[in-house]
Amino acid sequence: MAKRMETVLLATTPRLPLFLPCSHFGRIFTSSLATRSHLLRLVSSPPVSEFPHRNRLGFRRESLVSPLMASDFSTEDTRRPSFAPLPSSYADKDELFRGLEAALGAPFNSEPLSPPPHPLVIVISGPSGVGKDAVIMYQEGIHFVVTATSREKRPGEVDGKDYYFVSKEEFLSMVDRHELLEYALVYGDYKGIPKQQIRDFMAKGYDIVLRVDIQGAATLRTILGNSAIFIFLVAENESTLVKRLIDRKTETSEMLLVRVATAREEVKRMKDFDYVVVNAEGKLDKAVKLVESIIDAEKARVRQRRVVI
Numbered sequence: 001m002a003k004r005m006e007t008v009l010l011a012t013t014p015r016l017p018l019f020l021p022c023s024h025f026g027r028i029f030t031s032s033l034a035t036r037s038h039l040l041r042l043v044s045s046p047p048v049s050e051f052p053h054r055n056r057l058g059f060r061r062e063s064l065v066s067p068l069m070a071s072d073f074s075t076e077d078t079r080r081p082s083f084a085p086l087p088s089s090y091a092d093k094d095e096l097f098r099g100l101e102a103a104l105g106a107p108f109n110s111e112p113l114s115p116p117p118h119p120l121v122i123v124i125s126g127p128s129g130v131g132k133d134a135v136i137m138y139q140e141g142i143h144f145v146v147t148a149t150s151r152e153k154r155p156g157e158v159d160g161k162d163y164y165f166v167s168k169e170e171f172l173s174m175v176d177r178h179e180l181l182e183y184a185l186v187y188g189d190y191k192g193i194p195k196q197q198i199r200d201f202m203a204k205g206y207d208i209v210l211r212v213d214i215q216g217a218a219t220l221r222t223i224l225g226n227s228a229i230f231i232f233l234v235a236e237n238e239s240t241l242v243k244r245l246i247d248r249k250t251e252t253s254e255m256l257l258v259r260v261a262t263a264r265e266e267v268k269r270m271k272d273f274d275y276v277v278v279n280a281e282g283k284l285d286k287a288v289k290l291v292e293s294i295i296d297a298e299k300a301r302v303r304q305r306r307v308v309i
């Protein structure tokens, strides 16, 4: 099959066009942008007739060419806009800036060009002992939703910080009042997410992190769909996870057995998540950074996720 040839038209000056044949447009395009400031126009990406208004990258051809470029208009072109005379490009910066404003007939404004990002809801889940609390602890600028639970407080845990510790009766009356976004019975204890707390912090512009077990994540996916970000945290392998749980010394042998057996099943649910983050032994900082990068990337999305609680 004949190799398809494409041509990129570059110019070192607007008057000296240079045609470069290339079979791998992506590379040329990238390096050309880095080395030449006068990329004028892309031509002929056959079959042109199919998409006459688009190049191979899917951009509209016009988008690569300034609509105000003098070379776009022939001298006889009656559509040619008339501009006020511009200062020379050697003029001082302020003068040139004002000259460009005058030519366009409108002042340049300093409003942000991209809209402010919406607060995100990030659901972090993973098997017991994988390090969910540890990873969340180091995230900055986000609100970690404090879950309500009917379980006993562990040594060192603080009410209102680690969990809201409530009795089983209190928990069930919160359920009756529809105060929880999601709740479940986890290893014999109730755990649930208070809705009002999320609403209050989102209203203040905070991103929200929900830390739930796999069962909770599945329920939240049903409630929130793709409006939230779902991150699955795993250890690098099963043995590490088990040793980590043993080292934590918070479970009896029987409890450990249940958690480890459950973890085996839970890992199979990874495919229901948007991202997977490995929290490798001794590399907690790497996992924390990866979660931060995911949040940054989500904030840079053109089509932002929007959660309504």
Ligand SMILES: Nc1ncnc2c1ncn2[C@@H]1O[C@H](COP(=O)(O)OP(=O)(O)OP(=O)(O)O)[C@@H](O)[C@H]1O
Residues within 6 Å of the ligand: 126, 127, 128, 129, 130, 131, 132, 133, 134, 135, 244, 245, 247, 248, 279, 280, 281, 282, 283, 284, 285
């Ligand atoms: N990358 C890591 N390397 C070594 N130890 C870690 C790492 N991440 C977390 N740990 C430790 O592993 C133990 C379990 O972590 P953590 O309590 O955060 O897990 P969890 O997923 O929140 O568990 P659970 O769901 O049972 O509450 C803790 O003692 C924690 O300090």
